[in-house]
Every structure is written in C-alpha cells, then in structure tokens.
Amino acid sequence: MTNWNEIDHNAKKxxxxxxxxxxxxxxxTLSIETKSNPNDLVTNIDKETEQFLMGKIKEVYPEHKILGEEGSGHDITSVEGIIWIIDPIDGTMNFIHQKRNFAISVGIYKDGVGQIGLIYDVVHNELYHAVKGQGAFMNDVQLPKLKETRIEEAIISISPSWVTENRRIDYRILAPLIKRIRGTRCFGSAALECAFVASGRISSYITMRLSAWDYAAGLVLLEEVGAVATTVYGEPLNLLENSSFFAGERNVHQQILDEYINK
Known part of the structure; x- marks a missing residue:
C-alpha cells in the first residue's frame, strides 16, 4: 500500500x-531563453530546479513517473500509475522581472486522482499543502472549508487571455460580471491563484489556457476546502490536455456558469 504521508513528507522537504x-x-545573473514565443520564457533556474526535484524523486521512487514543464521526465500518454507533475517555477515572468509572485508547484497523482498537492511561495515562505482526505494547510495552519460567497462580494482573478484566446464565449460578457463583483486581480501564477482561492484570499480564478503542471497541485488543495474546478465551460479537466481553467468557491462558480457563460 502506498504511504502517502511518507511521500508528502519527502516532497515537502x-x-x-x-x-x-x-x-x-x-x-x-539569469540565463533567459524563449520557448514558444518571446513572452514564453524559461531560465536556467527553472531547469536546475526541475532537475533537482527529478533527481530526488528518481532516487527514492524510481518506479514513479514524472511530468515536468521544462521537458524533463517521461512522455506521459496515460494517467495510470503514480505521476509527479512539476512546475519548477510557475510565474517565470514574475520571477525574472519581480523576484516575487511565483511558486514551485508539485502535484502527485495516482491513476488520474490527485493525492498530494504542494504550492510553495518561495519569497514569502508560504507552503500550501494537502494530502487527499486530510485537509489543506498553509504552513502549519489548516485552511477552513470555504464559506458560501455572494457574487457581489467576490474578488475574481481573471487572466486577460480571455480577450485574445477565447473562441466560444464573447469576452464582452465580462463587463457586466466585473461591474457586479467586488473586484478583479491577476497575479501571473496559476499555482498561486489556485492557492489563493483555496485560502479564501480570492473567490475565483478564470483563465483560458493552462497545462496540467499549472494546476495539478492546486486541484488537490481546492478539493480539500470544498472548491470547484472545471474548464471555463463547466466541463471536467483532463490532465493530458491544455484547456481553460475555472476554479472557485462553489456558489460563485455556479452563479458565473449559470448567469454569464451558459445562459
């Protein structure tokens, strides 16, 4: 039987x-390279951090699979077995320009089900972590279940990519939503934004394009506090595909779907 608490202990360390x-x-001095476009950046620290984590995992758990953003690990074509899904620096642009608002993200899954989620805000030394069925924590403080929120009281993190990358929803529906809610934010790190939803710092997070390493850890945290995460259209997420991402307190999530997206 898999000892998830032991794996969690090692992963946190x-x-x-x-x-x-x-x-x-x-x-x-950073060595900065571009990937798919001039704004898709990777640094030597991204690569070195991924290699560091991979080395530790392979040494202790050689039978586990690894999916890393920077191309390390296995070519994952199925979610069977135990898979570590790693983003060594989620928010590389922030890391380069601000030296803050980035995180290490590690999600550990078995047969497609999230078992452990770790999101480490390096600069603020805040480690958000969860083991399935054992609650979510920020350092040693347990995060409470999210309280029902009225949409008028919601703070929502919305990626501007909605305007340029959406194909099925008219971005102009955002105007009445933004007027109705309490405020909007955009932090530039999907992992941190998932952690902020889980901790109640924001009510929801909406973006049009993420990969599994962006949200794998966050999904475990969100589930433990009673939040909901789907595509922006309310569909289930697929770890093997890039997709939109919509996470939030259950009531806010459903209201936005019903009143703005699927109306």
Missing part, C-alpha cells in the same frame, strides 16, 4: 530545499 536554492540564485 525537497520543495523547501529547492526554494532555498532559488532564493540563493537571486544574487546571480
């Missing part, structure tokens, strides 16, 4: 060690 290596890198 490795993530925090990786975070310390990132903090030490602040005084060094």
């Amino acid at each position: 490795w993530v925090q060690e990786a975070g310390e290596l990132i903090r030490q890198s602040f005084a060094t």
Whole structure:
C-alpha cells in the first residue's frame, strides 16, 4: 500500500530545499531563453530546479513517473500509475522581472486522482499543502472549508487571455460580471491563484489556457476546502490536455456558469 504521508513528507522537504536554492540564485545573473514565443520564457533556474526535484524523486521512487514543464521526465500518454507533475517555477515572468509572485508547484497523482498537492511561495515562505482526505494547510495552519460567497462580494482573478484566446464565449460578457463583483486581480501564477482561492484570499480564478503542471497541485488543495474546478465551460479537466481553467468557491462558480457563460 502506498504511504502517502511518507511521500508528502519527502516532497515537502525537497520543495523547501529547492526554494532555498532559488532564493540563493537571486544574487546571480539569469540565463533567459524563449520557448514558444518571446513572452514564453524559461531560465536556467527553472531547469536546475526541475532537475533537482527529478533527481530526488528518481532516487527514492524510481518506479514513479514524472511530468515536468521544462521537458524533463517521461512522455506521459496515460494517467495510470503514480505521476509527479512539476512546475519548477510557475510565474517565470514574475520571477525574472519581480523576484516575487511565483511558486514551485508539485502535484502527485495516482491513476488520474490527485493525492498530494504542494504550492510553495518561495519569497514569502508560504507552503500550501494537502494530502487527499486530510485537509489543506498553509504552513502549519489548516485552511477552513470555504464559506458560501455572494457574487457581489467576490474578488475574481481573471487572466486577460480571455480577450485574445477565447473562441466560444464573447469576452464582452465580462463587463457586466466585473461591474457586479467586488473586484478583479491577476497575479501571473496559476499555482498561486489556485492557492489563493483555496485560502479564501480570492473567490475565483478564470483563465483560458493552462497545462496540467499549472494546476495539478492546486486541484488537490481546492478539493480539500470544498472548491470547484472545471474548464471555463463547466466541463471536467483532463490532465493530458491544455484547456481553460475555472476554479472557485462553489456558489460563485455556479452563479458565473449559470448567469454569464451558459445562459
């Protein structure tokens, strides 16, 4: 039988060690490369952090699969078995320009079901973590179940990509929604935005394009506090496909679907 608490203990230790290596890198000069376009960036620290985590995982759990954003690990074509889904620096643009508002994200899944989620805000030393069925925590403080929120009281993080990348929904529906809610935010790190929904700092997070490594850890946290996560159209998420992403407190999530997207 898989000892998830042991795996969680090791994963937290490795993530925090990786975070310390990132903090030490602040005084060094970054090597920055572009990937798919000039705004899709990767640094030597992204790659080194991923390699550090991969080395630890392979040493202790050689039978586990690994899916890393920077191309390390296995070519995953199915969700069978135990898979570590890693984003070594989620929010690379923020890391390069701000040295803040980024996170290490590690989700551990078995047969497509999230078992462990870790999101480490390196600069603020805030580790959001959860083991399936055991609640979600920020460092040593347990996160309470989310309270029902009226849409008029909601703060929603909305990625501007809605305007340029949406194909099925007219972005102009956002205008009345934005007028109705309490406020909007955009942090530039999907992992942190999932953590902020789970901790109640924001009510919902909506974006039009994510990969599994962006939200795998966040899904575990969100489930433990009673939040809902789907595509922006209310459909189930698929770890093997890029898709839109819509997470939030259950009432806000349903209201937005019913009154603005699926009306």
